[in-house]
Amino acid sequence: MSATAPASNAQLERWQRFRIGRNAALAADHGWLTLTSFQWLESAPAAVELIPGLWSTDGTTATLTASATEGLTLVDTGAPVDGTISATLQDEESLMWVQFGGSDGTEVVVELAMRADKYAIRTRDNSSPVLTEFDAVPTFEYNPDWVLEGRFEAYPEPVDVPIGTANPLVDGVHRSVGEVVFRAPGLPHEIRLHAEAEKLGALTVTFHDETNGNTTDEWRKLAVSRPRPDGSVVLDFNRAINYPSAFTPYGTCPMPVAGNSIDVAVEAGEKLPAGRIV
Structure with a gap:
């Protein structure tokens, strides 16, 4: 490759603004840098790693059963999960479904996802070192x-x-x-x-x-x-x-x-x- 031509000040400034925005987006709460697990749901209600409650799916619907003492709340309303709730997704859809942990109960968000026509859950933990150590x-x-x-x-x-x-x-x-x-x-x-x-x-x-x-x-x-x-x-x-x-x-x-x-x-x-x- 021939010698690189110098970049103009305008080009560099636009690129630097792009980089600032990109890094800020990555460092967002419960963003990609906070993923700490990926687990498929099974047909029988069962405990899963890192998350309270019992989780399952019949292939069409995902189901969570928990008591209020376990500290799970709905992301969209903040209401406690006390009993059984369910959700339905299409393939490739995701739902930030429930949350728990930390001083305000929102440190970890549980994402429900449909991938390859199967239900999975991912934890998004704001205390993840990938996020806290990100520059x-x-x-x-x-x-x-x-x-x-x-x-x-x-x-x-x-x-x-x-x-x-x-x-x-x-x-x-x-x-x-x-x-x-x-x-x-x-x-x-x-x-x-x-x-x-x-x-x-x-x-x-x-x-x-x-x-x-x-x-x-x-x-x-x-x-x-x-x-x-x-x-x-x-x-x-x-x-x-x-x-x-x-x-x-x-x-x-x-x-x-x-x-x-x-x-x-x-x-x-x-x-x-x-x-x-x-």
Whole structure:
């Protein structure tokens, strides 16, 4: 790659604001840095690790039975759980359902989730060292060479592509709406990445590159602004970020579509979180 062109002050300021917002979002109460367990629910009511009460599912509905003395309350109302409650979700949905612990009874939130058509629960504990010791995500230095022009080639209709996830027991589906096409520094050929639709016409690409497992996690993702009327897009890999599974073993984050790889080291964006070894 040729020598890196210097970044403008405006570019650096925009990137620095992005990094401040990103780190603040990660450090939010009961956010991704607070995950401390992932457990599947069984058919018979049973105790689970780290959480009071008896938990179960009939495959359609999740059920919790607890007494008021166990200290569980509903997240949305604060009402104590005293007896049996239930909830129903669709696949890939989540519900911040009950809470307990700490001086105000809200230190730990229990998330009910439906993954691979099965019910699971995850604990989100604000006392988790991953959160309390978090400062910021390490990143490469801002590199304007990794702000690339490309184009979006939409499919006539979205295509559902089977994928794996960070949890080997959970399969996923990537709804590809088209491909983002661009040239990467140091490569003579075009790169094509499957893209997924986001709100207001924006796109997300999930990708591998040659830094994975060394300076970065096994895969990362990049938000791409809504394509211009002519289909052109800008890919700023300085804004490539980790999925939650880079910070916690309890994520079910989607892997890239097979072939969504950049065959060069993308030395831009987020690195492995501090303390992580791949």
